[in-house]
Structure formats: C-alpha cells, structure tokens
Amino acid sequence: MPRLTLDDLYRLAVPSDPQVRPGGAAVAYTLTSAVRDGDENVSEIWLAAPGAEPRRLATGTLPRWSPDGRTLAFVRPVDGKPQIHLLPMDGGEPRVLTAAPLGAGAAAWSPDGQEIAYGGPHGAPDPHAPVVADRLDYKADGSGLLRGITMQVFVVDAASGESRRLTEGDYHADGPSWSPDGRQIVFTASMEPDRDLVPSGAVYVVDASGGEPKRLTTPDVVCVAAWWLDGQVVAAALEGGPVGHTRLFAVGQDRQEEIDTGLDRNIMIGSPAYPGAPPRRLDGDLVFCVRDRGFTHLYRLRGTTAEKIGDPELSVSGMHVCDGRLAYVAASPYSAGEVYLDGERLTSLAPADLELHVPRSRTFVAPDGTEVEGFLTGPGDGGPLLLDIHGGPHNAWAPVFDGVHLYHQVLASRGWTVLALNPRASDGYGEAFYTAAQGGWGVADAQDFHAALDELVADGTADPERLAVTGYSYGGYMTCYLTAHTDRFKAAIPGGIVSDLTSMAGTSDAGYYLKMWECSGDMTPQSPLTRAGRVTTPTLILHGENDDRCPVGQAEQWFAALREREVPVRLVRYPGGSHLFIVQGRPSHRYDYNERIIAWLEQWVSGSQN
Numbered sequence: 170m171p172r173l174t175l176d177d178l179y180r181l182a183v184p185s186d187p188q189v190r191p192g193g194a195a196v197a198y199t200l201t202s203a204v205r206d207g208d209e210n211v212s213e214i215w216l217a218a219p220g221a222e223p224r225r226l227a228t229g230t231l232p233r234w235s236p237d238g239r240t241l242a243f244v245r246p247v248d249g250k251p252q253i254h255l256l257p258m259d260g261g262e263p264r265v266l267t268a269a270p271l272g273a274g275a276a277a278w279s280p281d282g283q284e285i286a287y288g289g290p291h292g293a294p295d296p297h298a299p300v301v302a303d304r305l306d307y308k309a310d311g312s313g314l315l316r317g318i319t320m321q322v323f324v325v326d327a328a329s330g331e332s333r334r335l336t337e338g339d340y341h342a343d344g345p346s347w348s349p350d351g352r353q354i355v356f357t358a359s360m361e362p363d364r365d366l367v368p369s370g371a372v373y374v375v376d377a378s379g380g381e382p383k384r385l386t387t388p389d390v391v392c393v394a395a396w397w398l399d400g401q402v403v404a405a406a407l408e409g410g411p412v413g414h415t416r417l418f419a420v421g422q423d424r425q426e427e428i429d430t431g432l433d434r435n436i437m438i439g440s441p442a443y444p445g446a447p448p449r450r451l452d453g454d455l456v457f458c459v460r461d462r463g464f465t466h467l468y469r470l471r472g473t474t475a476e477k478i479g480d481p482e483l484s485v486s487g488m489h490v491c492d493g494r495l496a497y498v499a500a501s502p503y504s505a506g507e508v509y510l511d512g513e514r515l516t517s518l519a520p521a522d523l524e525l526h527v528p529r530s531r532t533f534v535a536p537d538g539t540e541v542e543g544f545l546t547g548p549g550d551g552g553p554l555l556l557d558i559h560g561g562p563h564n565a566w567a568p569v570f571d572g573v574h575l576y577h578q579v580l581a582s583r584g585w586t587v588l589a590l591n592p593r594a595s596d597g598y599g600e601a602f603y604t605a606a607q608g609g610w611g612v613a614d615a616q617d618f619h620a621a622l623d624e625l626v627a628d629g630t631a632d633p634e635r636l637a638v639t640g641y642s643y644g645g646y647m648t649c650y651l652t653a654h655t656d657r658f659k660a661a662i663p664g665g666i667v668s669d670l671t672s673m674a675g676t677s678d679a680g681y682y683l684k685m686w687e688c689s690g691d692m693t694p695q696s697p698l699t700r701a702g703r704v705t706t707p708t709l710i711l712h713g714e715n716d717d718r719c720p721v722g723q724a725e726q727w728f729a730a731l732r733e734r735e736v737p738v739r740l741v742r743y744p745g746g747s748h749l750f751i752v753q754g755r756p757s758h759r760y761d762y763n764e765r766i767i768a769w770l771e772q773w774v775s776g777s778q779n
C-alpha cells in the first residue's frame with residue numbers, strides 16, 4: 170500500500186463538533202477539508218446515522234439543533250461576516266437569520282425553540298483611527314487589534330430575525346446558555362477594570378428579557394465557561410492561579426462547589442488546537458473530556474466515581490449528548506477523526522488506501538527521576554531522528570494520526586524516526602507535572618529531552634550524529650533554547666517561536682500572563698536570546714506574520730542573532746498567518762510548512778537525502 174505524501178493534505182477531511190439530533194439517532198457534524206482551488210479550508214455540515222451513508226447538508230460550521238430536532242442552525246459567512254442560518258430538516262433551503270454587523274457565533278436555542286442566543290463582536294471600529302490602549306488586552310491573536318470591539322450576548326427571534334443585545338459594557342461576554350424554563354441566561358465575562366492584570370472570569374445570570382446581569386461566582390475561581398445542565402449551572406474554572414487544571418464547579422448564588430471527579434486530570438472543554446467539548450448530562454450523570462497520558466478520553470461521573478468510557482485507544486476531540494445518546498469524534502493511529510454514536514462508528518473518513526506509520530509509546534527517566542512519555546514513529550533502526558516539541562507548554566502529543574504534522578509520516582517513510590515527547594509541563598500526567606516548569610522554562614524541562622535522546626542513542630534507536638529538532642510555539646521556544654545550550658542537533662526548525670522573553674512579555678497578547686505566571690522570576694536563564702552566541706545549529710525559522718501570540722519580532726530577533734554570527738539560518742514568514750496558521754491557515758502555507766521542514770532536514774542531516 171502507498172505511503173502518505175504531502176499532497177494527501179488535500180484529500181483529508183476532518184470531522185469536529187458532533188451534535189446529536191433530538192429524538193433521533195443521527196449526528197450533525199462539521200467536516201473540514203483543504204481545497205487547492207482558492208487556497209482555502211472549506212467546512213461543511215454533514216449528517217450521519219446508523220445504517221445510512223452520511224449526507225452533506227450545507228456549507229458552514231457550528232451546527233446546533235432546535236429542541237424539536239426539526240431545524241438545524243449553523244453559521245456561514247455572508248459578505249465576509251459569519252451569520253446564523255436556519256436549515257429546515259423537512260425540506261427547503263437554509264435561510265439567513267442574523268444580520269449582525271460584525272458577525273455571530275454559535276446558536277444556543279431557547280428551550281421552547283422560539284429564540285436563539287449567541288455571542289458576537291460588537292462595536293463600530295474605524296480602521297483609520299488611532300488605536301488607543303489603556304489596558305494590555307487591546308489585541309488578540311487571530312483578531313488583531315480589537316479597536317474597542319467587545320464580545321456581547323445577543324438574542325434573536327427565530328421567526329422574525331429581530332435581534333436584541335442582552336449585555337452591554339466594556340467587557341467581553343460569551344457562551345450564553347438558557348435556564349430550563351427559558352427565563353434566564355448564564356454567560357461568562359470578566360468585568361473587572363484591571364482584568365488585564367488580575368486573572369478573572371465569572372459566571373453571570375441575566376433575565377432573557379434583559380436587565381442587569383448578576384454575578385454568581387466568587388473571585389477565588391477564574392471561570393472560562395458555564396452551562397445550564399438539567400437545572401444546574403456547571404462552570405469550568407481554574408482555582409488558585411491561571412496555570413493549572415481546569416475543574417468543574419456546581420454554581421449557586423455567590424458560591425460554587427467543585428464537582429469532585431477524583432481524577433488528577435485536566436478537564437478539556439475544547440478550544441482551537443485543543444481537543445475537548447462542553448460537559449453534558451447522560452441520564453443524570455455528568456460526561457466530560459479529560460487529558461489522559463496524551464489521549465483525550467471521555468469520563469462519566471456516576472455519583473462520586475468517574476469511569477472512563479469509550480475505547481481507550483481512541484483520542485476524543487469533540488462530544489455531545491442528547492436524549493440519552495452519546496456522540497463523539499475521535500482519532501486513531503489510522504484516522505484523523507471519525508464520528509461515533511453510542512460507540513458505533515458512523516463515518517469512514519480514514520485514508521484507507523494509505524499505509525500509515527503507527528506511533529509507539531515509550532517512557533524515559535530524566536536525571537531528577539521524573540518519568541516522561543513519548544511516542545516514536547518510524548523505523549527506530551539507528552537512523553536519523555527528529556525530536557518534535559509541542560506547544561503550550563501545556564498541550565500534549567497523542568499517539569494518533571493528525572492532519573497537521575504530515576511530515577511525521579513522510580519522514581518515517583524516508584527512514585527517519587520521529588520522537589514526539591511529552592516533557593514535564595505537558596497535559597495529561599497530573600497537575601504537579603503540568604505546573605513543573607513554571608518559572609523554569611527550559612531550565613526545568615530541557616533535561617527531559619536530553620534523557621530521552623540519550624536513551625534512544627544508547628539502545629541503537631537513533632544515530633547520535635543525525636539528530637534534529639523542531640517544534641511550534643512553546644516547541645519553537647524550546648528548539649531555540651536547546652540549540653543555545655547544545656550542539657548535538659545537526660538541524661533545527663523552530664516555528665511560531667519565542668526567542669526573547671523580555672520583548673515577548675511586552676508584545677504578546679499573552680505577554681503579561683507569560684511574565685507573571687509561566688516564566689515568573691528571573692527570565693534571563695529562561696530566555697534563549699541570552700545564549701544566542703552559543704548556537705551553531707543550522708536553523709530554519711517558520712513564522713506567521715500576523716502572529717499576536719508569539720509576534721514575528723521573536724523570529725526576527727533570532728534570525729538576526731544567528732545571521733550576524735554567520736550560523737546558517739533562514740527565516741520564512743507566512744503573510745497573514747496567525748499563531749494557529751499551521752492548524753487553520755491557508756492550505757498552501759500548511760503544505761509549505763511541512764515541505765520546508767523535510768527539505769531542511771534533508772539538506773543538513775547527512776545521509777538522509779532521498
């Protein structure tokens with residue numbers, strides 16, 4: 170069977186956001202593909218049911234069923250702005266419902282199906298006016314300069330399309346969820362004047378007809394989302410600081426109580442580039458996603474006991490429950506994602522005509538006794554090895570096929586072994602592990618990479634003369650950090666990089682968070698630029714030009730520092746690319762990113778040219 174090539178990027182279709190149809194054994198989901206024509210990612214809404222071929226319903230994203238299951242709301246751009254559309258399931262074309270000047274988010278149906286709440290941007294920005302900032306949160310990766318735009322909650326009449334704004338103020342409010350009687354809506358917002366300096370986020374409740382929102386949660390938790398689940402408001406929140414596991418809380422007036430899952434695991438509610446989904450009720454029990462040693466698994470809380478449900482070899486990226494039926498999207502070593510309903514697979518999206526290399530788990534022990542897990546893809550026969558470092562630093566590699574890092578598969582076919590390591594600070598190994606590099610970026614975790622490489626060299630898995638390193642974001646940071654401390658790598662490819670923590674702290678949209686909580690204390694030993702003079706490794710820097718998380722100046726600084734010392738270095742800038750461009754960006758950029766990694770390795774690592 171043939172092996173994967175980079176052109177398969179244009180053949181992969183990845184499902185997400187499954188939604189169980191009320192009263193029916195069917196699941197709507199979004200299916201996203203990269204399309205060469207127009208160089209765009211196209212998302213469509215599909216419907217899958219047991220015993221039937223999945224069928225395409227419409228182009229769009231964020232499918233949401235009306236309570237009677239007869240109408241499907243979804244989001245699709247009109248004149249460049251996302252608007253909520255309604256698709257009647259008994260026939261007919263979708264009709265556009267909202268005319269939100271800056272666009273609308275996912276639909277939240279009222280329990281009687283008469284109205285829809287949604288979060289959306291609000292404001293009247295003038296692109297030519299001077300941009301005035303009084304707080305640090307004046308920009309956000311993916312959106313750029315906010316120019317006074319805030320997120321607000323709106324309610325639209327599902328019949329007339331008449332819309333009203335429910336929240337108003339100099340704060341961001343989002344994630345509306347209706348009370349079972351349809352009289353109230355909860356949402357999350359951070360209304361503190363110094364919310365850019367103090368981690369904050371609370372659950373508010375407001376009458377659906379309007380009025381002053383009332384705060385429900387107390388300031389000792391930072392709420393990121395809330396849902397009304399069977400008459401109970403449940404919030405996802407952090408306690409005791411902004412770096413740590415997300416937990417679930419039962420929310421009342423002026424109080425919240427942690428829902429004890431008994432698991433030392435991070436609750437995953439889902440966000441761009443991170444797997445997970447909002448928790449749901451299944452026959453009264455709470456079902457939620459957690460990170461679990463690289464995988465994302467589903468758990469069901471029966472009373473006080475959380476039980477893992479579903480196939481532990483699958484890694485879940487989305488989940489939904491309705492009328493006692495559980496749908497999820499999950500990836501395996503052979504598929505970037507399939508849709509399941511009550512454990513039955515409804516789709517066949519895997520590239521079945523390709524033979525994929527399957528990642529193998531392996532644990533390593535760092536000098537201080539910390540155990541770290543990694544996944545090896547490729548022959549492991551003493552040939553070249555590429556160390557790949559994930560972002561976050563609190564993300565994690567999963568031992569499944571993904572449609573982003575296609576170079577893993579191509580390199581494995583060309584004799585490379587790829588090591589995707591989950592060093593300390595990765596998610597899925599407990600909270601102490603998650604926070605183990607706070608204030609010690611590089612200083613604490615560099616040993617994990619060296620320990621793994623030492624073991625793989627010692628046992629003949631990798632050739633010590635043909636080691637290379639790559640990584641994105643935190644992984645780009647660590648690639649710079651490692652090459653500033655060792656010459657063991659023959660090539661390095663940092664992407665979306667962090668090179669200078671001092672300038673990063675003042676220019677990233679998360680710079681203050683980085684300085685105060687991730688790299689607190691003396692940043693000098695943590696900053697790669699401190700030791701740029703030590704670098705000899707030929708380095709290819711790949712960076713999105715519109716990255717507001719790790720601004721392109723980070724790449725420019727590293728490029729200049731290496732070039733002036735005559736280290737072989739190349740900088741590639743991706744026009745319009747945000748921090749997430751390798752996941753969500755133009756297909757041609759994603760292809761190029763993969764292609765350049767392979768070409769740089771083959772140029773600089775001897776004996777690896779094919």
Ligand SMILES: CSCC[C@H](NC=O)C(=O)N[C@@H](Cc1ccccc1)C(=O)O
Binds near residue numbers: 564641677679687718
């Ligand atoms: C409060 S969001 C900043 C952290 C975020 N974490 C999850 O991914 C993130 O974007 N991390 C970057 C690296 C980074 C960390 C802290 C501040 C700026 C950038 C990443 O994706 O690795």
